[in-house]
Each structure stands twice: as C-alpha cells, then as structure tokens.
Amino acid sequence: MTDTIISSASKEVVIGFDRPFVMIGERINPTGRRLLAAEMKEGDFSRVEADAIAQVEAGAHMLDVNAGIPLADEPALLARAVKLVQSITDVPLSIDSSIVEALEAGIAVYEGKPLINSVTGEDEVLERVLPLVAKHGAAVVAISNDETGISEDPDVRFEVAKKIVHRAADYGIPSHDIVVDPLVMPIGAMGTAGRQVFALLRRLKEELQVNSTCGASNVSFGLPHRHAITGTFLAMAIANGMTSAIMNPIHNEVKNAVMAADVLAGNDRDCAAWIRANREPGAEGEGTRGRRGGRRRSS
Amino acid sequence: MTDTIISSASKEVVIGFDRPFVMIGERINPTGRRLLAAEMKEGDFSRVEADAIAQVEAGAHMLDVNAGIPLADEPALLARAVKLVQSITDVPLSIDSSIVEALEAGIAVYEGKPLINSVTGEDEVLERVLPLVAKHGAAVVAISNDETGISEDPDVRFEVAKKIVHRAADYGIPSHDIVVDPLVMPIGAMGTAGRQVFALLRRLKEELQVNSTCGASNVSFGLPHRHAITGTFLAMAIANGMTSAIMNPIHNEVKNAVMAADVLAGNDRDCAAWIRANREPGAEGEGTRGRRGGRRRSS
Numbered sequence: 001m002t003d004t005i006i007s008s009a010s011k012e013v014v015i016g017f018d019r020p021f022v023m024i025g026e027r028i029n030p031t032g033r034r035l036l037a038a039e040m041k042e043g044d045f046s047r048v049e050a051d052a053i054a055q056v057e058a059g060a061h062m063l064d065v066n067a068g069i070p071l072a073d074e075p076a077l078l079a080r081a082v083k084l085v086q087s088i089t090d091v092p093l094s095i096d097s098s099i100v101e102a103l104e105a106g107i108a109v110y111e112g113k114p115l116i117n118s119v120t121g122e123d124e125v126l127e128r129v130l131p132l133v134a135k136h137g138a139a140v141v142a143i144s145n146d147e148t149g150i151s152e153d154p155d156v157r158f159e160v161a162k163k164i165v166h167r168a169a170d171y172g173i174p175s176h177d178i179v180v181d182p183l184v185m186p187i188g189a190m191g192t193a194g195r196q197v198f199a200l201l202r203r204l205k206e207e208l209q210v211n212s213t214c215g216a217s218n219v220s221f222g223l224p225h226r227h228a229i230t231g232t233f234l235a236m237a238i239a240n241g242m243t244s245a246i247m248n249p250i251h252n253e254v255k256n257a258v259m260a261a262d263v264l265a266g267n268d269r270d271c272a273a274w275i276r277a278n279r280e281p282g283a284e285g286e287g288t289r290g291r292r293g294g295r296r297r298s299s
Numbered sequence: 300m301t302d303t304i305i306s307s308a309s310k311e312v313v314i315g316f317d318r319p320f321v322m323i324g325e326r327i328n329p330t331g332r333r334l335l336a337a338e339m340k341e342g343d344f345s346r347v348e349a350d351a352i353a354q355v356e357a358g359a360h361m362l363d364v365n366a367g368i369p370l371a372d373e374p375a376l377l378a379r380a381v382k383l384v385q386s387i388t389d390v391p392l393s394i395d396s397s398i399v400e401a402l403e404a405g406i407a408v409y410e411g412k413p414l415i416n417s418v419t420g421e422d423e424v425l426e427r428v429l430p431l432v433a434k435h436g437a438a439v440v441a442i443s444n445d446e447t448g449i450s451e452d453p454d455v456r457f458e459v460a461k462k463i464v465h466r467a468a469d470y471g472i473p474s475h476d477i478v479v480d481p482l483v484m485p486i487g488a489m490g491t492a493g494r495q496v497f498a499l500l501r502r503l504k505e506e507l508q509v510n511s512t513c514g515a516s517n518v519s520f521g522l523p524h525r526h527a528i529t530g531t532f533l534a535m536a537i538a539n540g541m542t543s544a545i546m547n548p549i550h551n552e553v554k555n556a557v558m559a560a561d562v563l564a565g566n567d568r569d570c571a572a573w574i575r576a577n578r579e580p581g582a583e584g585e586g587t588r589g590r591r592g593g594r595r596r597s598s
C-alpha cells in the first residue's frame with residue numbers, strides 16, 4: 001500500500017499500513033519546557049543531546065526537532081539542533097517549525113530525506129512550504145486545518161487533507177510523501193475529540209490512502225494518570241489506521257500500548273519485538289516490570 | 300441504538316453502543332483453576348464468594364458464573380454458585396455452561412433477567428438453548444462458530460452470527476437480546492486473530508447492529524506481560540465497536556485500558572469516572588499509582 005520513506009545519512013524508516021507503527025520522539029521541543037527554551041536560547045544544547053539519546057534508547061524510530069522559542073533566532077537554533085542530533089544519533093528526523101525560514105535552515109543542514117513538519121491547508125502556507133518539499137524531495141506533515149480554523153467535523157478536516165494532497169500533486173509531490181495529522185484535541189476539554197480523530201483516520205486510510213501522524217500527548221492534557229489515556233488513545237488510533245505519532249517513547253505505558261497494538265494489528269511478526277522487549281525483568285524498555293516477573297503468565 | 304438489558308433482583312445493566320463498556324468478571328470459572336475446581340467439587344464455595352466480592356469491588360458491572368468441572372454434577376454446582384453469588388452481590392450475572400441442563404438449573408434459581416452464556420450456530424444447540432432463552436425472557440451470548448468449527452474468515456463468522464440472530468427471531472427473541480461473541484484466539488498462536496475480530500466487530504455493529512462480548516484474556520495466552528496485551532486488545536476492540544467483555548477487572552492494566560477507552564470513545568461524560576478513579580493516590584482501583592502521584596500531570 002502506501003509507504004512513506006524518511007531517511008538519515010545511514011538509516012531508512014518506512015511509515016506504512018501493515019507495518020510496525022513509527023514512534024517519533026516528541027521531546028526536543030521547547031514549547032511548554034521553559035528550562036529547555038532558556039538553555040537553547042543561551043546556546044546550551046546539552047539537554048537536546050540527552051533527550052535525543054534517551055528517546056532513541058527508549059525505541060524512538062525517528063525524532064522530531066523543534067526550536068520554537070519566542071524572540072530567538074529560530075532558523076539558527078533549529079539548524080544547530082538538527083546538526084547536533086544528526087551527529088549523535090542515526091534516526092531520521094522530523095524538522096518541526098511553523099516558520100518557513102526555520103524549516104529552510106533545518107533542511108539546508110539535514111543529511112538524508114527529512115519529514116518536514118508541517119504544512120496546513122492555508123493557501124499562503126501551501127504556496128511557501130510545498131515548493132520547499134518538492135525542491136528537496138522531502139516528505140511533509142499535512143495538518144488538516146485551514147484559514148477557517150480547526151473544524152469539529154471530521155468530514156471538513158478530511159476535505160482539507162484532500163486539498164493539501166491535490167495541491168501537493170501540482171508541485172509533483174506524490175501522496176505517499178504526505179503524512180496527514182488529523183489534529184488531536186484534549187479529550188478532557190472536548191469529549192468528541194477521540195471520535196472525530198478515529199473517524200477521520202479511517203477515511204484517510206480507506207479513501208485517501210495516506211499515512212497519518214499526530215501529537216499524541218495532547219489528547220490527555222489536563223487529565224490525571226495521563227500516560228494511560230495517551231497509550232490507550234494510540235492503540236485505538238492504530239485500530240483505526242494511524243501509522244505514526246509524535247509521542248514520548250520514554251513512558252512505558254505509552255510505548256507498551258504501541259508495541260501491543262502492533263502485535264494485535266498483526267504487524268509484529270511472531271510477536272518477536274514484544275517478546276524481545278518483555279523477555280526478562282529489566283529487559284529493554286521494561287525497567288519497571290521486574291517486580292512482577294513471577295506473575296507474568298497468570299491471568 | 301441497540302440496548303441489551305440484563306438485571307438482578309435490584310440492579311439493571313445496559314450493554315449498548317454509546318454507553319460505558321460493560322465489564323463482566325471472568326474469575327468464577329474452574330476451567331484452568333485446579334484448586335477452585337477441587338474446592339467447588341467438594342462443596343467449598345469460599346473462593347467463589349471471595350472472587351465475587353473482589354471483582355465487584357474492582358468495578359465489574361456483571362459477573363460470569365461457570366461451574367464446568369469434569370465428572371461433577373455441573374447443574375447442581377452451577378445453581379448453587381448462582382444462588383450464592385446473588386446472595387452476596389447485586390450485579391446481574393452471566394450464567395455460563397456448555398451443558399443445557401446446567402444452564403436450566405442456573406436459570407431456575409436466578410432472580411432477574413440473566414445473560415445466558417452461550418448458544419453456538421450449531422443447529423442442535425440452537426434448538427435446545429433458544430427455547431430456554433425465549434421461555435425466560437433472557438438475553439444470550441451467541442458464539443460465532445457452527446458445525447464446521449471456527450472459521451478464520453471473519454465474513455464466515457459474521458454469517459454464523461447472522462444465522463443465530465435470524466433463528467432467535469423465529470423464537471421471538473429480539474436481536475437486542477443477543478450479544479455476539481466473535482471468538483478471540485490467542486494472538487501468539489495466530490497473528491491475524493486481532494484483525495479478524497476487529498473486522499467482525501465492525502460488521503456486527505454496522506450491519507447487524509448487535510452488541511458484542513468476548514473472553515478477552517484468551518488473546519494474550521502464552522505471551523509475556525500479558526495484561527498489557529489484553530488491555531490494549533480491549534481498547535482496540537472498543538474502537539471497533541465491542542460493547543462488553545468477560546475479563547478480569549482486578550488487573551489495573553486491563554481495567555484502566557477499558558476506562559481510558561470509555562473516555563476516548565466519548566462514553567465517559569466529562570471524564571467523570573476516570574477522574575474519580577484517578578483522583579488521589581490509592582483511590583478506587585488505583586492501588587499502584589501512589590508512587591508516581593507527583594508526576595501525573597507531566598508528559
């Protein structure tokens with residue numbers, strides 16, 4: 001079906017249906033992280049480095065890199081972050097900014113085929129970002145809102161996604177290089193947020209046949225025990241066809257839900273990744289499970 | 300849409316789309332529990348009592364009661380278990396046996412409208428169980444296999460479910476009193492087990508518009524960290540329209556997945572049940588969460 005290939009200098013990741021879900025680490029993003037923002041602004045990228053390594057060790061297949069700091073030189077910061085992360089990890093990156101100049105600066109230093117995050121359905125944005133995507137043969141995240149804002153009607157959001165796919169085609173960008181973000185709202189603020197996204201994901205898969213991603217943590221904003229909500233959301237989204245997410249793989253509840261969903265969707269052959277990750281107490285990504293090792297096989 | 304009402308003498312439970320998922324406690328079942336089987340056979344029902352109370356305290360909306368012990372007087376044991384459980388809890392029961400005489404004995408002592416578990420698509424079984432369901436105005440679990448066994452093709456299983464619904468109609472049993480079990484196989488043995496069930500659940504909801512249930516724990520049989528697989532399976536099944544399950548609500552990973560799925564499906568109004576259950580460390584059903592209370596709101 002639809003394969004979106006993203007690469008670094010040495011590694012390729014494929015986002016696609018009937019494939020293991022692609023986890024894109026969300027942590028390198030100063031939005032809402034005051035300390036990280038202050039450090040990056042002052043040129044201290046040690047936390048960026050630590051976050052990159054920790055997320056890859058936790059199983060991230062890709063990393064999102066964002067340097068959106070108010071009153072800072074975002075293009076320079078994003079380029080530096082991209083370069084740094086590529087120098088210490090080999091996973092492909094999602095270059096994340098709402099400022100086109102920052103995207104340009106990040107792409108200029110990137111080695112491989114990046115995922116450009118993002119373009120919306122707004123004409124002005126389409127006209128600036130799509131030529132950039134086409135010029136670099138990149139893939140792009142398409143956010144399903146436009147000049148009228150974010151509709152609560154999944155059918156309206158579907159039309160926005162379709163418009164972006166069609167407009168991209170005019171620039172020679174194939175639909176398999178477009179990864180649609182259906183936009184996930186906090187479920188605590190909007191009780192229909194889940195249903196909207198699930199309905200949209202199904203149409204994206206069945207009708208538009210494009211890959212999808214989202215900022216998963218947003219769904220649980222403001223709720224207690226939020227990692228359980230985020231993990232369960234990801235499983236339900238995967239059940240409806242979502243193929244990647246920008247998320248935090250360091251939280252076991254979130255990561256385990258994705259890995260279990262891969263098993264249940266039939267995309268973890270012979271449950272090999274699941275068994276490997278859960279084989280022994282303290283095994284890969286399962287630091288908290290040693291305590292109940294003896295009960296594992298009982299129901 | 301479709302409401303299946305089950306009751307005890309004092310309590311009603313409604314299984315339905317757009318409603319909170321109904322958790323049916325699985326524990327009162329000697330299959331694979333040698334100690335429980337031996338005790339029940341000798342007339343010691345103390346463990347049945349403890350399991351009933353523990354499951355209701357953990358949040359079970361209903362309890363499944365099974366007394367299937369080889370070489371024992373199953374009708375007498377099942378009747379005694381049903382009577383005992385009804386004397387100490389007020390939740391409605393699922394009366395569970397593959398022996399029609401045992402079902403009859405259980406129903407005879409039951410107060411309220413039970414869920415009879417189960418009937419298959421085999422003609423001989425249909426002809427014996429459906430009159431019993433009709434006579435008592437009960438609801439019934441319809442298992443989607445027939446004389447030819449369990450098909451791996453969800454479309455074949457759908458046809459079996461449809462046959463049972465139509466045959467039940469001949470006996471005056473409305474389709475809202477039929478809860479279809481799509482039959483869940485262990486995912487470790489059959490990698491397509493999840494996909495089969497999800498596809499079938501979707502057709503059951505959209506085309507046949509009937510409620511559904513399953514023995515959820517079976518899906519994770521033989522795998523490490525199985526509660527995470529079972530919980531994730533339930534979330535994905537709910538995302539595809541499943542409305543109840545026979546499961547173990549005592550395991551937090553399983554129960555939390557169901558409660559989170561209710562939130563995300565928009566069936567936990569204002570997230571009220573979720574917030575109540577997770578409000579404070581050590582609160583209802585959240586015994587293990589006190590340790591990380593301070594991190595709850597961080598991503």
